[in-house]
Amino acid sequence: MNTRSEAPALFRADILRGAVVASLAKLDPRTQLRNPVMFAVYLGSILTTLLWVRSPSGGSGESSGFVLGVAAWLWATVLFANFAEAIAEGHGKAQAASLRKSRTEVTARRLTDPKTRETADVPAADLRVGDLVLVRAGDVIPADGEVVEGVASVDESAVTGESAPVVRESGGDRSSVTGGTRIISDWLVVRVATLPGESFLDRMIAMVEGARRQKTPNEIALAILLAALTLVFLLVVVTLLPFSAYSVEVSGAGRPVTLTVLVALLVCLAPTTIGALLSAIGIAGMNRLGRSNVVAMSGRAVEAAGDVDVLLLDKTGTITLGNRQATRFVPADGVSGEDLASAAHLASLADETPEGRSIAVLAKREFGLRGRDLEQIGPHFVPFSAKTRMSGVDLDGRQIRKGAADAVEAHARTLGGTFPDTVREAVRAIAQAGGTPLVVSRDARVLGVIELKDVVKGGIKERFAELRRMGIKTVMITGDNPLTAAAIAAEAGVDDYLAEATPEAKLALIREYQQGGRLVAMTGDGTNDAPALAQADVAVAMNTGTQAAKEAGNMVDLDSNPTKLIEVVHVGKQLLMTRGALTTFSIANDVAKYFAILPAAFASTYPALKTLDVMGLSTPANAILAAVIFNALVIVALVPLALRGVRYRPVGAAQLLRTNLLVYGVGGLLVPFVGIKAIDLLLSLFTG
Ligand SMILES: Nc1ncnc2c1ncn2[C@@H]1O[C@H](COP(=O)(O)OP(=O)(O)OP(=O)(O)O)[C@@H](O)[C@H]1O
Ligand SMILES: [K+]
Ligand SMILES: [Mg+2]
Numbered sequence: 041m042n043t044r045s046e047a048p049a050l051f052r053a054d055i056l057r058g059a060v061v062a063s064l065a066k067l068d069p070r071t072q073l074r075n076p077v078m079f080a081v082y083l084g085s086i087l088t089t090l091l092w093v094r095s096p097s098g099g100s101g102e103s104s105g106f107v108l109g110v111a112a113w114l115w116a117t118v119l120f121a122n123f124a125e126a127i128a129e130g131h132g133k134a135q136a137a138s139l140r141k142s143r144t145e146v147t148a149r150r151l152t153d154p155k156t157r158e159t160a161d162v163p164a165a166d167l168r169v170g171d172l173v174l175v176r177a178g179d180v181i182p183a184d185g186e187v188v189e190g191v192a193s194v195d196e197s198a199v200t201g202e203s204a205p206v207v208r209e210s211g212g213d214r215s216s217v218t219g220g221t222r223i224i225s226d227w228l229v230v231r232v233a234t235l236p237g238e239s240f241l242d243r244m245i246a247m248v249e250g251a252r253r254q255k256t257p258n259e260i261a262l263a264i265l266l267a268a269l270t271l272v273f274l275l276v277v278v279t280l281l282p283f284s285a286y287s288v289e290v291s292g293a294g295r296p297v298t299l300t301v302l303v304a305l306l307v308c309l310a311p312t313t314i315g316a317l318l319s320a321i322g323i324a325g326m327n328r329l330g331r332s333n334v335v336a337m338s339g340r341a342v343e344a345a346g347d348v349d350v351l352l353l354d355k356t357g358t359i360t361l362g363n364r365q366a367t368r369f370v371p372a373d374g375v376s377g378e379d380l381a382s383a384a385h386l387a388s389l390a391d392e393t394p395e396g397r398s399i400a401v402l403a404k405r406e407f408g409l410r411g412r413d414l415e416q417i418g419p420h421f422v423p424f425s426a427k428t429r430m431s432g433v434d435l436d437g438r439q440i441r442k443g444a445a446d447a448v449e450a451h452a453r454t455l456g457g458t459f460p461d462t463v464r465e466a467v468r469a470i471a472q473a474g475g476t477p478l479v480v481s482r483d484a485r486v487l488g489v490i491e492l493k494d495v496v497k498g499g500i501k502e503r504f505a506e507l508r509r510m511g512i513k514t515v516m517i518t519g520d521n522p523l524t525a526a527a528i529a530a531e532a533g534v535d536d537y538l539a540e541a542t543p544e545a546k547l548a549l550i551r552e553y554q555q556g557g558r559l560v561a562m563t564g565d566g567t568n569d570a571p572a573l574a575q576a577d578v579a580v581a582m583n584t585g586t587q588a589a590k591e592a593g594n595m596v597d598l599d600s601n602p603t604k605l606i607e608v609v610h611v612g613k614q615l616l617m618t619r620g621a622l623t624t625f626s627i628a629n630d631v632a633k634y635f636a637i638l639p640a641a642f643a644s645t646y647p648a649l650k651t652l653d654v655m656g657l658s659t660p661a662n663a664i665l666a667a668v669i670f671n672a673l674v675i676v677a678l679v680p681l682a683l684r685g686v687r688y689r690p691v692g693a694a695q696l697l698r699t700n701l702l703v704y705g706v707g708g709l710l711v712p713f714v715g716i717k718a719i720d721l722l723l724s725l726f727t728g
Contacts, residue, residue, distance in 0.1 A: 055130035062126035063119050076267035077315030078121045080274065084303040085114035091300055106661045107300050110668055114307060117672040121316030124679045128323035129249075131683070135330050136249040148182035149174045151229065164219070164236060171232040175223050183219040184239045185230040186587050192226035196583070196598075206584060211392030213357050213566040216587045233587045240590070244335045256339040259322055262619065266311045266318075273309040277302050284642065301641045301664055308633040308667045313626035314619075316675045317682040321622065324683045325615035332607040333598040334580070341594040344577045346612030348512060348561040350553050351605055352546070352572070355518035355525065356476075357565050358582070358602040359500060359532045363394050364476055364492040366402040370466040371488035378407050380488040384480045385409045387432040387442040390421035395478070395492055396431065399442070402490075426519055426568040427542055441481050442490065445521060446540070448479040449486070457484030471523030474531060494528075501533035503603035508535065510609060512561075517541045517549060519568075546572040561609075563602045565589050578612075580605055614685035617696065621686050621704040622678060628708025629674065636667045636716045655717050658724035666719040670712060 066072070072082045088111035092104065149159040151172040159174050164182035167173065172188065175181050181194070191209040198220050205224055208217050217230055219239045234240070255263070284297040322339055329336050336342050356362050371380040385403035388396040403409040422441070424431035430443030430451065441451055445467045449459045463479065466489045470477040476492040504514050516537040518525050525539035538549055550572055553560045562569070562576035565585030573579040573592035581593030582600035590596055597604045639653035640663035657663035686700070 051127070052134070055127060055134060058130050058133075059123055059126035062129070063122035066122035066126065067118070072118070075121070075315060075319070076263070077270050077310055077312060078118060080270050080310055081114055081121075081307050081312060082118050084307055085111060085118055088114055088300055088303055102298055102300060103661065106665060109665050110300050110304050113665070113668045113672050114303070117307065117312060117316070117668075117675065120672055120675040120679075121312075124317050124320040124675065124682060125323070127679065128320040128327065128683060131327045132323060132330070133249055135327065136245045140245055146180045146182045149176075149179075154229075167232050167236060169232055169235060173230050173232060174227065175230055176227045177223055177225050180222050181217050181219055181228075181230065183230075183232045183234060183236065184241075184587065185217055185219075185233045187215045187217060187228050188231050189229035190227050192223050192228045194221050195224050196221040198222070207363075209394070211396070212394045213362065213586055213589075214394075214584050216585060216590065218583070240596070243337070256322070256343050258343055258616075258619075259318065259339070262314075262623065263318065266315050270306075270310040270315075273306055277306045277309070280305075287646070297641055304664050304668050305637055305641055308637050308671050309630050311623070311626045311630060312671060313629060313674055313678065314623045315626075317622055317678060318619070320679070320682045321615065321618050321685075324685065325611055325618075328614070328685065329595075329608065329611045332604065332611070334595050334604060334608055335598065336595045338594050341578050342608075342612050342615060344559055344612065345561065345605075345608045346614075346616040348559045348578055348605075348609055348612070350513045350515060350558050350560050351507060352515050352517055352550065352560060352562045352576070353534070353602050354546075354564045354566065354569055355516050355520060355528055356494060357584075358563055359516055359528060359534070360494040360496050362494065362565075363398075364494045365398040366395070366478075366490050367475075367493045368491040369402070369406070369488060370463075370470075370491065372460045372463045372486055375487050380480060381407045382409060383440050383482050383487050384442055384478075384490055386435060387440045387480065389419075389433065391424060391431050393424055393431075395476075396424070398492070399478075399490060426566075429519060439481075439483055442478045444519070444540070445477055445479045445489075448481050452481045452484050452486050455484035457481070457486060459486055463489055467521075468523060471521055472527055474524060474527035476520055476524055496528060496531045497602070500603060501531075503606060504533045504535075506606055507603070507609075510606070512605075512609065515549075517546050517572075543568045543571055547575055550575045561605055563597070563605060564593075565600070578605075578608065580608065610688055611685075614688045617688060617700065618682065618685045621700050622682065624701060625678075625704040625708035628705050629712055632709050632712035633667050633671070633716070636663050636712070640664050655713060655720070657717070657720045659727070662720050662723040662727060663716075666716045666723055667712075669719050670715045674711075674715070 072079045088107060092107040092111050146164045147161050148164050148167055150162050150167065151174055152158050152160050154172055157174065167183050173182060187208055187210045189210050191207065193205040194208045194217060195205050196218065208214055208228065217228065218241065220241045280297060281302060288296045325342050326336060326339060329342060353359055356364065369377055369380050369384065371377050381403040384399050388399040420434040422430070422432045422434065428443070429447040430441050432439065432441035441448055452459065463486050467477040467479065470489065470491045476494065478490040478492060480487045480490060507514055513536065514534040516525065516529050516532065516534045518537065518539055519541055520539060522539040525537045529537040538545065546569070550560050550562065559577045561578035561580065562572055563580040563582065564573055565582035567586045567588040570588040570592040573581060573589055578595065579593040580595045580597050581589040582602070583596055583598045584600040595608065635654055636657065639649045640657065640660035642649050657666065
């Protein structure tokens with residue numbers, strides 16, 4: 041069961057209480073200065089308060105109740121904006137608190153002598169990068185690291201909320217462990233990869249708490265635009281003052297506009313709705329992502345996710361389950377099964393990958409072959425690399441290799457050998473069925489094929505279909521041969537694939553898409569995926585993956601689900617759409633307020649403006665106050681939308697834009713007329 045994916049109630053009592061306190065703390069001018077639009081309102085609140093204090097009885101012909109009313113509602117506007125941000129942060133803090141519970145003080149068994157396995161107990165805080173620690177069943181893993189020895193099942197529920205244990209082992213792509221998780225069986229030797237305080241869990245906590253949140257480029261651009269708009273309105277409003285005084289002098293009629301009215305005018309015209317909610321929208325996006333068990337290391341990545349159009353996935357372990365098991369030996373003509381198995385076994389003795397281990401297991405099961413005493417012969421092991429796509433051993437002057445068919449064929453040919461047709465046929469048959477064929481050779485002679493079986497993850501085809509509906513192309517990239525790739529691609533339902541891909545080829549493919557103006561997302565888990573992950577715009581590393589992959593990505597999926605990108609894209613699109621919708625609403629809203637406030641402010645000076653007063657508001661003072669109150673209340677009314685996000689459906693971008701413009705643009709124009717009129721009616725009840 042996934043404990044953290046459920047959306048918490050939007051307004052939990054404890055979060056609300058915390059947010060109220062935080063709203064007051066955020067009145068600190070240094071905090072206010074970070075948001076220029078709201079800073080203008082903040083200054084307006086101070087100014088009108090001073091005006092009221094200096095002359096409560098109304099020096100300029102205004103009633104003191106009016107000045108006080110404007111001042112009070114301007115303060116409310118500032119507090120509502122603070123509250124919106126605080127409540128979004130509160131949700132993040134609640135997530136962080138549940139993570140923090142899993143961070144306990146542990147004692148680590150540091151290996152003082154890796155040969156004899158001697159250990160010394162040290163506090164986890166004293167561990168350094170590169171230290172080797174021994175962790176046994178029941179122990180909490182003291183730090184993030186890479187498994188260098190052993191296989192164990194690990195309970196990662198502290199981090200993932202997922203109670204089913206996962207296997208962690210040295211070698212392959214499941215070799216990284218997270219500090220704070222617990223080993224439930226067997227043991228591991230772990231090489232420490234991060235300093236205390238900088239662990240994955242620490243970074244996750246900082247991220248969801250918002251401590252490391254930085255404004256994204258889009259957010260900064262929008263904030264600058266909003267600040268510029270506010271400045272323009274400020275200039276307009278400031279020039280109105282001498283203007284109004286001059287007209288009164290010339291015509292001898294009416295009263296010059298007051299400072300209080302000008303401040304109210306500025307606040308109503310400025311894009312305060314979006315200004316107040318902008319930061320909450322961003323934080324809420326990160327929180328939503330956290331609830332789908334994805335930790336984003338930057339807000340920028342979340343935003344980019346909203347615009348992704350290509351998704352690259354690696355095959356093994358991402359689209360397939362990834363523990364490729366050797367299931368069969370297929371010897372070449374004139375080679376005995378035992379001879380093939382024996383060579384394959386030798387070539388796998390030092391191969392710590394899951395593939396290598398499974399070959400040793402199969403050889404033992406089928407032919408009773410066991411670990412051999414090779415020390416006196418002095419073997420030279422050739423480890424597997426994604427570049428050579430082979431591994432093996434040089435032993436007794438003989439070269440034994442196993443690996444991808446084309447790689448072993450090229451290797452055998454350089455030694456003067458040939459590639460038997462029967463082997464070619466076996467390779468083809470295994471690949472066509474979606475398996476991975478590994479060809480075995482001894483010197484120039486090709487001995488046969490090992491079949492590795494892998495299983496496509498359940499339900500993946502439907503998920504790729506959904507990505508297609510969202511307009512995202514899925515491309516599988518794999519080091520495996522084209523036939524296997526084609527078989528798995530068809531079974532999984534990806535749009536395209538790239539086979540025999542080296543790490544450089546993966547990187548080149550991403551660059552190619554990016555040069556074509558596409559935003560590329562990539563999910564991966566292997567060390568050989570790291571360069572590609574670093575290059576991708578949105579890079580989701582599997583939590584089960586290697587440390588290198590997690591460092592290179594800008595998001596980590598705690599559930600290690602390669603199709604999690606669907607949720608990530610949802611959240612990203614929702615974030616962009618919510619921001620767009622509320623900006624549209626905010627600006628449309630402000631336009632409507634002209635009609636309420638301009639006639640009221642200037643009708644006595646410019647009677648022609650009276651024609652703008654379509655609402656028939658009770659008195660000029662009430663009209664202005666109603667506009668200010670409406671302006672403040674609209675922020676509170678939109679907090680739930682800012683936190684929850686507007687609804688996203690997988691339809692074309694153009695249609696979405698049209699619908700949103702209609703709903704939030706036209707809605708934004710109409711709502712103030714109703715709202716301001718209603719507030720004015722209420723006010724006129726009190727003022728008689
Ligand atoms: N331990 C190994 N020893 C020898 N050859 C191997 C070993 N593991 C894999 N291979 C061969 O090398 C190829 C490339 O491996 P690599 O890990 O780069 O890609 P992959 O796991 O097949 O695909 P993906 O990129 O989707 O993970 C494999 O398809 C296989 O033929
Ligand atoms: K406004
Ligand atoms: Mg791989």
